[in-house]
Amino acid sequence: MQREKKFGSRASKITDEFLILNEGAFLYRRAPNNLRGIILMSNNNNNKSKLKKLKFNGKVRSKKLINENIAGYLFAAPWLIGFTVFILGPIIASFYFSFTKYDVLSSPVWKGLENYNTILLDELFWKVLGNTLFYTAFSVPLAVFGSLLLAVLLNNKIKGINIFRTIFYLPSVTGGVAMALLWLWFFDPGAGIINMGLRMLGKQGPLWFQSEIWAKPTMVICSLIAIGGDRCLLFLAALQGIPQSLYEAADIDGASWWTKFRYITVPMVSPIIFLNIMISIIKSFRVFTNAYVITGGGPLNGTLFLVLYIYKNAFTFLKMGYASALAWIFFIIVFVFSLIQLWLSKKWVYYET
Amino acid sequence: MKRKNIITKKTILYICLTIIGIIFISPLLWVVSTAFKTVEQTYGSEITWIPNPITFKHFIKLFTEYHLSIFIKNSIFVTFFSVIGTVISCSMVAYAFARLNWFGKNTFFIVLLATMMIPQQVTMIPLFILFNKIGWINTFKPLIVPQFFAGGVEGALYIFILRQFIRSIPRELDEAAKIDGCGYFKIYTHIIMPLLKPALGTIAVFSFMLHWNDFMTPLIYLNDESKFTLPVGLQYFRLQDFILYNELMGASLVALLPCIIIFFMCQKYFIRGIDLKAGKG
């Protein structure tokens, strides 16, 4: 108590904690003149008496705070600059452009709400939105529950389980154009391996990416190859955190595998399920590379997803204003989805208190 | 009885895992297989998994005539500097948020979290116009410079992760060093950075994957074939008149290899990355 009054609470805290740690030897040189005090720590309790107390005078503290402020801004400067120039500025500019007609070759022409009007009345936009929602609606549940099931399978301590874990993680590391080209070849209706295999079995395969009906489901299938990756590992970690005692208690009560899964596993990992759903939804809205490389919009615009549509309008037709409006609508949709998810999560996510 | 039960359970598990594993790994195996096939075998009417004979001819063609080597060089250049930029700037900013007290820190932190939700497309168009006006189109600058300013959505995520990590480093080290006479910069370089190495490793690995496979940004900004990175170059191949699937798969294999190699070398960073992300969730 006395220490606190004399030297300020901060000083005493430090010395107390140094006392507690006491695990190694620290040697410090004499401090500069404006900090009157030395701290000397020693290995064993016998030398506690050698401890001297810190002394601060008021001036030093306030100088330190100002320095800290400046230092804070200096260190955060990259992000502050980056945020203003690369995020805040563009958002405001994008908002402005969405009300204009702007092909970069001439200056923007103010058009008011016309862009938004056209978008909402455009048949193609609703088709694009439908495509994107279809993709999200199918790929997210399949991915999340697929990876949960995989995690359950991988959660067993049998010999060689690590090899399996690696094999399942590996495809999620790949991505981008190389994988898109692979899918193009894999699902080629004439000479691709899937159809050839089906032919050998006597069945006729669909036209996959070239069929109007199958193009979107094939896209969903392609996205599923990565389910053994990050998400699965998250589930794995969460599963390993479930106390075995719960399962044992259930076994005593004679519960079946399914009951155990549904009433123990799922609730216990529900925060991670929620996290995965959030991440998956946001990722699924951003599908671009596969659609651009494989189908370019797909048969009858069936695989024209929102991001691809924005790209087409902005860089193929040079309608920057229209594309900006589309981007803002996209933003609002993502935002609304996230809010809905957050609100729904309160109902079904079980947090261990 | 119980022992038999366990053995059957184990066998079923092994069988399940093997079958599913084969399904998952088969596309990649197919890439490798096609990459070394001759044209006849690629388009032939029989499915052959092991090419016979194994041909390398088209790889030579890919590297010389189709300029695959230029694409690789460009990709390495862009990815290398992007990763360095990300690591340096994100750790600096994370240090500011975790350790220093400055005016408005908490508000800015909330803003940082909010930026994670913004889709890239909203900023993409004005950024293009901005870079256009500066004259950075058709150079590597729009791909690399934003990374030095913790740019993009991933920047915010990495800052968040690093901040959590830094918070777990005890403050006493800082205080001790301060008394020692270290300025904030020295604390950053001598204490925080070395301890941050595991997390930085993870950030670097994830950032590498992101930039190696990044397709849209180079597509928008690069016009000359001599500047294309691998993803754009691969798409370019595909549109050529005479490209055949075995050549295309060969090029894809070259593009996939670095990611796979890094995965095998740095597995622990991937796993740690999940730890960090889950810690946040």
Add this chain to the structure above:
Amino acid sequence: MLKEGGIFTSISKLYLINQVKGEKKMRKKNFVKVSTIMVMVFLSICVFSTLVSAQTIRIWSFNPSAGSDALKVIQNEIIPEFEEKHPGVEVKWQGIPYDGYREKLLTAAAGKDMPDIFLDGSTMSGLFISKGLAVPITKYIKGWDIWEDFMETARDHATYEGEIYGVPTRMKINPPLYNIEAVKSAGLDIDNLPTTWDDLLDWGKKLLKIEDNRIVFQGISSLETPSTRVRVFELLLQQNGGSLLTEDLSAPAFNCEKGLEALNYFIDLYKVTNPIGVAPLTEQLTTNYAVGLEGIALFDSYNTINKCLLTNQTDILGKSKVGEPLKGPASDGKALLIMDGDMTFLSSSSKNPELAIEFIKFFCEPENHLKYVKANKILPLEMSLMNSDYVLNTPLYTEMMEYSDCGWDLAKIPEYLEMRDKLLDEIDKAIYGKQTPEEALAKGEKIWIQGIEDYR
């Protein structure tokens, strides 16, 4: 999951002990690290920064395409010679795939990064001129003696509203090309080639072979690519006596009876070339025609021949027969063969227009022109070369050139990529049966009226 405190504290303690001991070492190490990185950065910037000399000329083309013989000849023979004569000047000619070529040009235009010269079809003149991306070169051409030597039709193509906009580089005529062997084995008469649309459809059906729900022999060349589909509809429309736009280019003119006939025929044709639900022929080797998997090369026979010749399948000339251009039902009996050509465009953002035009003039000198056309397997455009050995030895080309007068060249329609795209969407819907052809044309008309209005 992370054990906060324990592990890290002990690690850090150990570290700090070592640090105190080896503090100087660390400093040195750090300095070395930082300086190496900075040196590397500096070097890379030096090495990788584009050292654009003040006198660089960039040229883009989709034909000659990347990797083609013609491009090699240009890069290895013609350009070095020019660079020798003009020291300090660098010419870069880049071949770009056709798919997305215009999009690339427009994106480059948006980035103020257009090449000095770009080659494109004369039908695209309207697009570039209306957007101000191509500038007239009349003043440079005046007094150039070689200009008069160019084929008249070629010169006409390069002139728009009295101003010359480019130098012709290629003329394309696309009469149908018949695979003699395939025709004979399908039981058809090679000496009695189709002259009307219905005849062609009949032949197409007889030549198509499907096995196991996939095409094993393509009757008429495929209409898979969207850009081909638009082009073909346009050609059919013109063969039927109609056109996409009215004479004064102010309104769409395809929503009429001739247009409906053309669209109906187009849908029937599509069902013969790409039957819905049947796996198409995977692109093998160069072109399906070349490997003997196509009966009739209808839409781009000129390019088909080129591709074959480029891959040393010279026997293609002996295995094929050139057919007459086709007549639509409403074509007044006159067979129309559409012809267009490629030409150079000088972009408005070029920094060295005179130098660029000088290169083009050098490129068109008879010696160089002959080298180029030989490598590109096309006919020369300069009349003075018509008696060379090269021309006399490619009979198929001369046969095709005979038709060059009976067609009418495409008007310089300002082609809006987006409007064509949207029209194609409507046509596609009609093909798949989602709407009737009449609806498709009506909708297309509405979109085009809107588009033209927006544009004005």
